[in-house]
Amino acid sequence: MDWFKEVLCRLTRMGMEITHLGSGSAGNSTLLRSEETCVLIDCGFSLKQMEARLGLACVEPSSIDAILVTHHHSDHSKTALRASKNWDSVLHSNLETATRMGWEPMAECRTFESLERIVVSEEISLMPIPVPHDDADNVAVIASNGDGRRAAIVTDLGELTVDLMRHLSGCSHISIEANYDHSRLMSGPYPESLKRRISGRGGHLSNTQTGDALAEIVSNRLESLVLCHLSERNNAPHLAESEVLMAMEDKFVGSIGISRQSGPEFSHWLGPVSYTHLTLPTILLV
Secondary structure (H helix, E strand, C coil): CHHHHHHHHCEEECCEEEEEEECCCCCCEEEEECCCCEEEECCCCCHHHHHHHHHHCCCCHHHCCEEECCCCCHHHHCCHHHHHHHHCCEEEEEHHHHHHHCCCECCCEEEECCCCCEECCCCEEEEEEEEEECCEEEEEEEEEECCCCEEEEECCCCCCCHHHHHHHCCCCEEEEECCECHHHHHHCCCCHHHHHHHHCCCCCCEHHHHHHHHHHHCCCCCCEEEEECCCCCCCCHHHHHHHHHHHHCCCCCCEEEECCCCCCCCCEEECCEEECCCCCCCCCCC
């Protein structure tokens, strides 16, 4: 982790940086950072863990301008309200999520409608796209930076809708779940009812579903890809990566990474980046 922290602390950014602070059933949070703006998509760890993970990314919690919560499930929302108050950040969610969490609209959070553009600053804006997920009014998020490039954060859905596919097709970066390997899920110890829920329309995306969807929309505009929200029981990083790459064949020539539960290991950048006084010879996944 020391090399990762050293590199991030010495970068001058002129675009948007995407860093997964952790991804999985125990907690999720993604940092979007431009030169003057910091945004969190989800806040699903304890406050102590959130602040520690932000520290690894060289971000002071008090510099977080906004927190957008995609849905009310605890692994995405756990400490969002407390964090927003402690850090003086603006909390965003849709009305259903606010209601389920017991947050007071206006007083404690700003509510949005699906497909409503949320302007955080001149450098970062967010577009929530509705996606199907069990007992939740969940959204995927399309983030735009100042130069028009877009990044997608997509987790907790059983299928990709037509609207979502249209928005993904113009993205330079996509972070998307590849939750389970179908064979592992079906041969595993889960009861049949749970297997049906996970693999159903309101469940999660399999490696195959994610690969097939990306194969439809991949173009030379797509620079980087992160697979996230992998099930520890029903998947493995090498299975997810190989399945997705096989589906896209040679149409994808960008970088690919796996976001793990354990915390930030790499970042992706959209737009030009300048490096000053780097002590390391290389940086991964630019």
